[in-house]
Amino acid sequence: MTVGTQMQQAIAGMQSASATMKTFSLETEDEKAKNDFEQIAVQLDSAMDLLKGRQKYIQKQEPQYK
Numbered sequence: 327m328t329v330g331t332q333m334q335q336a337i338a339g340m341q342s343a344s345a346t347m348k349t350f351s352l353e354t355e356d357e358k359a360k361n362d363f364e365q366i367a368v369q370l371d372s373a374m375d376l377l378k379g380r381q382k383y384i385q386k387q388e389p390q391y392k
Contacts, residue, residue, distance in 0.1 A: 329388070333381045337374060344370040 344367045351363035 328390075329384060330381070333377065333384060337377050337381065340370050340374040340377065344374065 347363045347367040347370065351360050351367065354360050354363065
């Protein structure tokens with residue numbers, strides 16, 4: 327498995343986890359839990375943006391990893 331493939335899988339996993347947290351936030355009536363889920367989603371989205379930037383860098387430096 328190439329670095330590019332691994333990076334794409336990591337990004338997809340984070341997208342899935344973020345979407346799950348957003349769903350939990352919408353479905354819960356507990357305000358603390360809602361806020362916690364929303365905060366986790368924000369953190370995952372931020373980390374995902376960093377990974378996407380790293381992915382672009384890898385693709386630029388090592389075109390064979392696309």
